[in-house]
Amino acid sequence: MTQAFDTQNPPFDRLNQEEASELRAAVDIGYYAPSTTVIASGSSSEHLHVIIKGRIEERDGESVEAVLGPRDSFDARAVVHGAAGSTFVATEETLCYLVPKPLILDLIRRNVGFGAFFYQEVSRKLADFARRQETEGVEQVLRARVREARLHPPTWIDGDATIKDAAVVMMQANNNALFVRDGARVGVITGMNLAKAILLSGQSHDTLVRDVCHFDVISVDAEDFVFEALIKMTRHRKRRLAVRSEGEFVGMLEDIDILGLVAGNSQLIPGRIDRAHSVEDLIEPARDIQEQVDRLERQGVKVEVIAEITSDLNRGLFSKLYELIAPTSIKEAGCLIVMGSEGRGEQTVRTDQDNGLLLAAPVPEADLARFRSDFSGALSQFGFPPCPGNVMVTNPQWSQPIDDFVRQIRSWIMTPDEMSAMNLGIFFDAVCVAGRPDLLTRAKTEITSFMRGETGNLARFAKAIDQFEDASAGMFTSIMASVGVASNAIHIKKSGTFPIVHGIRVIAIEKGLSETSTADRITALVNGGTLSGELGNDLKGALSYFMEVRLRSQLNAMKTGRHEEEAIVRLGELSSRDRDLLREALKVVKRFREVVRSRYHLGLF
Amino acid sequence: MPILSALRRGIDRLVINDPEYRFLFRRQETDEAISLDCETTGFDPWVDDIISISAIPIKGKRILTSEAFNVVVRPDAALRAESVKIHQLRLKDLEHGRHMSDVLPELLHFIGARPIVGYWIDFDIQMLNKYMLKILNIRLPNPLEDVCDLFYDRKFANAPPGTQLDLRYATIMKDLGLPDLAAHDAFNDALGAAEMYVILKDMKERGYRIPRAKDDASPFVGVG
Incomplete structure (x- = not known):
């Protein structure tokens, strides 16, 4: 008599009419309050649950393996094999149809198609379990909440502002989509709307925002899962969604932000580094560089790739920092280098800062002193621990005119001790991140020619x-x-x-x-x-x-x-x-x- | 008016003309209830007739749809055109229906002394009381739980004066996130009320209030 039970929903679509009405007559409905455990891992279940409304999280320990919604059923293993593989917890007020276990078992026996679905389901889950570790990455991102993505803070404009005003606000706020307040209505205007209005429809710059923006705003809740946002974007063919929290608009989510979450934000960091106007502006991207390492690792990205991405980003960071703080005298004469694992591009988690400055010619002592302290001060602010071996620009040995430095290299080669070998090793891995690369090339050529001239030198180094x-x-x-x-x-x-x-x-x-x-x-x-x-x-x-x-x-x-x-x-x-x-x-x-x-x-x- | 209804119950208990139905007055603590819905030929209890009844037992957090009581009633009054439209029932369909005198004893035994739950339940009870008075000389004595009241309590009890009240069936369904059941028959409406009941009762136990979102006041339709 429960007409509402949808027998078109797999696997119930495989039942014949008689079996379907038998099923309908037998189902009850269960209610589960938020945070109720419906089925605990390892326990059996007297019912197959088919969700009517609400949300069930399938959990393995602390991690969420799947989120089930209306029409989803669980848990075939708990019913058929008597032991659930995961824990099922209601996260909202949830109603489920309860299909009694004896009926399910009976239908499996009588209806081959229906039975196949269930056994398939069970074996698929077992296979998934084995595969889970590898695919965890992307899925974990999709199961992140919208609020965890980097949202664009909302920027508002009035409906009776002109589209020219809108363009100015967009540029100032560095935000390509503005919320429009028009009386009680809320709309969104994007850069694309402006472009279309002017270029395609030939409208004037004084056109009102309300005539160009759209009011069919699609929104997600900050607590929604990222995959829900993704589905909404696809369904409504939108690249942006308004994000709400407790009824208020709290920002805009762009598809690129979701991509950012997937790839650990790495492709967004360079833009933020480029736009920095001060050392303070760099603190956040610097922190993000480090944070994405953990995320990339969890997503199963190969360590060489993580190291490569991280090195590229760090070099971008150093280069920008140099541009911001180096006095003109140093910019003209200098070559900023990173060395050791940082130079080889093999550093992932920051262990130390191996950096130096080669100068084409002596610069005023005051400029150099200020640069040394500003540079390493900024780096420690960014979370780079100081180098224990003191291979840093603050050490005069590592920030001197090239002629003096070349003499230094020769003395290291001639001095057979561990310290010299270490210094040579670190330096030979150097790359230039800002300034004049020719200085580094010259210094390295010095090493190779000097070393190769005498086999003993190379052997000592080896x-x-x-x-x-x-x-x-x-x-x-x-x-x-x-x-x-x-x-x-x-x-x-x-x-x-x-x-x-x-x-x-x-x-x-x-x-x-x-x-x-x-x-x-x-x-x-x-x-x-x-x-x-x-x-x-x-x-x-x-x-x-x-x-x-x-x-x-x-x-x-x-x-x-x-x-x-x-x-x-x-x-x-x-x-x-x-x-x-x-x-x-x-x-x-x-x-x-x-x-x-x-x-x-x-x-x- | 609890005094009045208590008085009425007391009198009914005395004047009942069939002692077999004394069980209706038995009170006990229970986690059970019956969600009830009647489809009628119209909305005037004096003129219109019941054409179908559904009663679904609720036990704790379970809605026992598998034990539901469903019956089609053969009406005495002529079937009105509007209710044909609403219920998609034609007189022909009701030919297999049973007379209320036959149905009522079965229904009363099914309900027992359990509280009755429904949406705008007073109307259904008034309809039933018409037959109750005729057959047993009493009104239905069961405690009543109207999901409208529960909903009001969860959503509007602490609302500032002047708040627009909306207690429509569809609104409650939507606020509780319940899927709208396509057909409005007695069973689906009783089921809807039962679903509302278990959720609202749980919200009350948890002290949870349904947010009166600011967007209720705004014409903006956000979520697609």
Whole structure:
């Protein structure tokens, strides 16, 4: 008799008339108050629920796996297999049809098509569960709330303003869509409306806003899910939606903002950096650069890509900062460089700031002093920790005229100590982010020609690869011995990343390569026949794996505040798959270390 | 007028001409109720007749549609043209209907002493009382819960004077986010009232008030 039960809604559309009326006669309706758990994970259910109104979240622990709305049914597993795979919680006042379990089981038995749907449903969910980890990223974004996107704050204009006024307001507010207040009506006017009015309809600049804007404003609530906004945009063919919160307009959501949420905002940051008029304007984009790292990682973006995006953004940030604060004397003579992992484009989470300034000619001491303090002051405001090795523009060693700096390089090459090797290594990875790149090229050419002139120099430099060798070998053996043992820890940077980066760097100097990223250097060395293709691939794979593990542990350290442990990986915390990968990656390091040793006859030292 | 209705109940209890129906007066604490709706030939209880009745039990937060009582009644009064339009029932459809004298005892046994829920329930009760008085010499003594009152209480109880009241069926459905049921028959209307009832009762328990959004006053239709 419940005519309202929609038997056209799958899987019920597979029932014949008689079965459908049997079903209709048997259903009851259940009401669930907000935050009621309808079915707990692992428990069985006496009914199949079909939502009439309201919203049910399917949760796995804290994370929302799916949001169910009217006509959706749940949970086939709880009914058919007696154990729900997730927890189902009402998040609004929710009404559901309750189809009794015995009837469902009976219909599954009698009606093959209906039954197939249910078993399919169950197996699909099991398959999904296995796949879930990989696809989590984008879905998680779609399940973000509208308020989490970067909304454009609302800008208002009166309906009886002219469209010329509107254009001025748009430009001043840097906002291409304005809310229009026209008596009790609310409308929206966009740049496109203006363009159409003037260019296509040939209307005058004095045309009133109310005659050009549209009043069929489509809006979403700030608490709505992003996917709901996306659906609305598609359905109404709108690129923008008005956002409301508690009845008030709180902003405008553009499709690009949703994209921004998906890609961690990275494509929006450059524009904000470009538009900055002061160091303060840069603080927010600088923070966003760091925040998107975590988001990109969660979305399953490959670590090399994250590092590349992050480096590009950081370089844009440095360059803008330089433009804002460098005095004219420095702008004319200077070359701002970033070095080390920042230069190689392999830094994701900010560990330190390795930067320097090369000058074509001496500049007034007062200008230089002010620049040094302004620059590093701004960077620490942006959240870059100072470099422990003091490789920063504040250190006169790293901000001096090029002639003096070249003398400095020679003395590092001639001085066989760890500090010199470290400085050379960091510098050889430098890239110019602002100013005169020719200064950097000159300094680097100096290194390669000087190093190559004397094999001993290169070998001394290469020797650093053995720096942490003992620790690494010990770790390696212990890994082999201790799969499954929790007490072992490994220093990813010393045992994994450093030997690869440094070994490749030595060969890159020998070959005079201009590439700075380790992966690019490997490619160049393989193409030049110096490394075998196989070793090249293994090295890239291993490096990428170390970076990924390190990134995860850095993000973890940021959350737990245990920064001293950010490069430490505890074997006990790894899955067996990860342990296997780590072991393979460390084997590659060992193999490569031998290649470097024999190439530079390190055995003789 | 609680005193008046208590008095009336007391009298009815004495004057009831069939002691079998004393159970109607039995009061007990219960989480059960009956959502009731009658379709009629028109809106004048003195002239018009009932043509169908639906009664749906509610137990706690469950609406037991599977146990609903549905009946088509053969009216005494002539079927009016308007109600044919409203209910899409023709006299021919009612030929299979049963007479009220036959239906009423069954309905009363079904309802028992449970409170009766409905939208503008006074009207349905007045209609039923016409037959009640004729057959049993009493009025329906059950406690009544009108979803209009519950809705008023959740939405307008603390409203400033002069607030425009809107207690229309469609408005309540919309405010509670309930899907509009296509056909207006007794069952769907009783079901709608039952749905309103469980939600509004829960809102009352939680102390939740339905926002009187500012957009109620604005002609702007935002959400598409």
